[in-house]
Amino acid sequence: MTSPKPEVGAWFQTPEGDFFEVVAYDPDQDSIEIQFYDGTVEEYDEESWEELGLITAEPPEDWSGSLDVSGEDYGVDLDRPAGDLHVNPLDTLEEDD
Numbered sequence: 001m002t003s004p005k006p007e008v009g010a011w012f013q014t015p016e017g018d019f020f021e022v023v024a025y026d027p028d029q030d031s032i033e034i035q036f037y038d039g040t041v042e043e044y045d046e047e048s049w050e051e052l053g054l055i056t057a058e059p060p061e062d063w064s065g066s067l068d069v070s071g072e073d074y075g076v077d078l079d080r081p082a083g084d085l086h087v088n089p090l091d092t093l094e095e096d097d
Helices: 046-050 063-067
Strands: 011-013 019-026 031-036 041-044 055-057
Touching (some): 041 046
Antiparallel strands (some): 011 019, 031 041
16 A cells, blocks of 8 residues: 655644654655654655655644644634634734823
């Protein structure tokens, strides 16, 4: 079984159902570095990559899983209606006296 060609930024799914993104690919060094959705990083050579039996996948809607961030990290409340997410940053500035 062959796997699709690795491309940086491409997402794949393992036969076990795990999602990951290719974060580095260097054919000259025979190195493919991936990051799973949970943040785990692994490296494969091209021969091992071919044996993985991967399928291409769409990026997850919630990309923050691999980055271990939450809405609080950005100062936003993700439970608010979408129309409320657009706040003018100038409204939060204080005037100088």
